[in-house]
Amino acid sequence: MRCKEVVELLCDYLEGDLPDDLKKELEEHFHMCKPCIKFLRTYSATSRVCRQVVEESLDDECVEELKKFLKTKLST
Amino acid sequence: MADKTLNYRSLSDNELVGLIREKDYAAFEEVVERYSPKAMRLAMKITKNREDAQDVLQETFVSIYKNIESFRGESAFSSWIYRICTNFALMKLRGRKFDNQSDSMDENPNMDIERLAEHSHSDNDWSDRAEKLLLKKELREKIDEAIDRLPDEYRIVFLMKDVDGMSNEEIGRELNLTIPAVKSRLHRARLFLRKEISKYLEE
Numbered sequence: 001m002r003c004k005e006v007v008e009l010l011c012d013y014l015e016g017d018l019p020d021d022l023k024k025e026l027e028e029h030f031h032m033c034k035p036c037i038k039f040l041r042t043y044s045a046t047s048r049v050c051r052q053v054v055e056e057s058l059d060d061e062c063v064e065e066l067k068k069f070l071k072t073k074l075s076t
Numbered sequence: 077m078a079d080k081t082l083n084y085r086s087l088s089d090n091e092l093v094g095l096i097r098e099k100d101y102a103a104f105e106e107v108v109e110r111y112s113p114k115a116m117r118l119a120m121k122i123t124k125n126r127e128d129a130q131d132v133l134q135e136t137f138v139s140i141y142k143n144i145e146s147f148r149g150e151s152a153f154s155s156w157i158y159r160i161c162t163n164f165a166l167m168k169l170r171g172r173k174f175d176n177q178s179d180s181m182d183e184n185p186n187m188d189i190e191r192l193a194e195h196s197h198s199d200n201d202w203s204d205r206a207e208k209l210l211l212k213k214e215l216r217e218k219i220d221e222a223i224d225r226l227p228d229e230y231r232i233v234f235l236m237k238d239v240d241g242m243s244n245e246e247i248g249r250e251l252n253l254t255i256p257a258v259k260s261r262l263h264r265a266r267l268f269l270r271k272e273i274s275k276y277l278e279e
Binding site for chain 2: 003004007008010011012015035036038039041042043044045046047048049050051052053054055056062063066067069070071073074
């Protein structure tokens with residue numbers, strides 16, 4: 001298996017969607033290829049890191065404005 | 077009516093849902109405090125427009141209050157909220173003629189799959205120090221900008237999957253895409269973001 005094919009399979013691999021034979025072949029490649037292991041690790045960390053960035057907090061002022069709007073809207 | 081003896085912050089989501097069903101407005105406000113920050117960020121990331129995101133947020137929480145009976149507890153309360161938020165944000169985008177079926181990444185040489193998949197022995201493995209690196213404001217801003225640079229159809233799939241936690245099937249249903257199309261967009265978006273983060277860390 002070539003490195004390019006490994007990258008193509010990463011999404012399915014992480015979701016557990018690969019057939020057993022392909023999964024085995026991929027894992028054998030990982031044992032021999034350090035760059036692909038690094039790629040796998042950074043690919044998988046990307047989702048985690050981006051999620052954290054998106055989850056950063058809003059400022060309090062925004063939450064207060066929203067609460068004020070909702071109170072007016074929902075009490076009518 | 078609010079129960080003044082209650083510490084709403086200490087209540088679980090399910091307890092808050094029960095109280096909102098009994099028209100306890102303070103319980104609803106606790107839900108707003110708890111989930112509006114992430115909902116706002118999500119709406120901002122999908123619409124890329126602060127005013128639209130604020131509208132989305134208002135619509136989301138009005139809908140939550142009015143439709144609390146339809147929350148059946150089959151998924152986490154937070155996922156239900158983010159799903160409603162995503163739907164309102166998508167409606168905004170569609171109003172701006174968002175082209176869900178286009179494949180603009182294919183036409184952009186910088187987004188070429190071959191280039192996104194390139195790697196070598198000299199590549200840096202930053203995965204173990206990712207959390208620590210995020211303390212740097214500059215990196216967070218770079219990631220934020222990179223997510224915004226993703227074409228709509230890729231950014232939305234990425235946000236629905238990796239931020240909302242929706243399944244591929246749910247995303248496919250929502251966006252009218254096949255599962256392979258969902259996975260392909262998700263994969264490209266992750267590859268693009270991975271490359272951007274790596275590029276920044278290797279500078």
